[in-house]
Amino acid sequence: MKNVQPFKALNWLETAKILDAPASGVQRLVHAVLPRGWVKDLLHGVPQGHPLHPVLVQLPIGTWSSAVLLDLFPGTGKAAKLLVGTGLASSLPTALAGLADFSELHRQHRRVGLVHAGANILGTAVFAASLVQRARGYDGAGRQLARLGLLLVAAGGSLGGHLAYHQAAGANHAESVPHRVPDGWHRLGELDEFAPGHLVRRMLGDIPLLVWRPDDGTEVFALAGQCSHLAGPLADGAVTGPAGRECVECPWHGSTFQLRTGEVVRGPATAPQPRFRTRTVGSAVEVSPAEAG
Ligand code: FES
Structure with a gap:
């Protein structure tokens, strides 16, 4: 029409x-x-x-x-x-x-x-x-x-x-991400593919995720990889903030999110980054939508 x-x-x-x-x-x-x-x-x-x-x-x-x-x-x-x-x-x-x-x-x-x-x-x-x-x-x-x-x-x-x-100028561009991931655990790769302190983009099918390990390498955190503001590529951003409260700063307009929780620290984004649960099984890293049982 x-x-x-x-x-x-x-x-x-x-x-x-x-x-x-x-x-x-x-x-x-x-x-x-x-x-x-x-x-x-x-x-x-x-x-x-x-x-x-x-x-x-x-x-x-x-x-x-x-x-x-x-x-x-x-x-x-x-x-x-x-x-x-x-x-x-x-x-x-x-x-x-x-x-x-x-x-x-x-x-x-x-x-x-x-x-x-x-x-x-x-x-x-x-x-x-x-x-x-x-x-x-x-x-x-x-x-x-x-x-x-x-x-x-x-x-x-x-x-x-x-x-x-x-034009979806005020929409949450990351909202759909967790809904597109089926319940259950999904393999992301081997632990040593995620160097501590570095932001890594990893695709789960066609869904971009941002994977990060703190410098001590003890845990793995995963957020939706497209910024909630206008879908900027967070993996191309920078890690900022002190140890224990590290953030990722979006390369497009500077929105800043806590890497452990996805919480917004600085706008223009107002919606948090969807967060995924992670676990290590043997040497493999797996993710699951946060709400899944
Ligand atoms: S797309 Fe990330 S701050 Fe605008």
């Missing part, structure tokens, strides 16, 4: 190279203003273990939609004005969280993300004008502007949906 016109346009945006220069400019600006650290991790949603932007976005969209609905009824001017103002106040943290995510995406994502942000910024400016008009007593103009603002924000929101669902 072919895509209908509006959705074809969404696909076209992904390939619009003309957007690369401004999108890269915004990305550089965000990196300069928001360097990696706890503030950026908070905006990504690392402490919550869930992307923050899609949670925050409910506030401006919900309040502005409600304001436009209330505008249809007489005697609701005060409540509608309060809702427009609340939406404006919540739009700042929402935009910051979106920009933090935007700065750690692929080029095709950033093209769509740039237009998504542009439509929302424009919509926000129109709602600000609506609030000003209402405050000056021009309720009719305020209502008209709010309707226009909602149209712009709805267009921006559709692009956000395309980013999240079509």
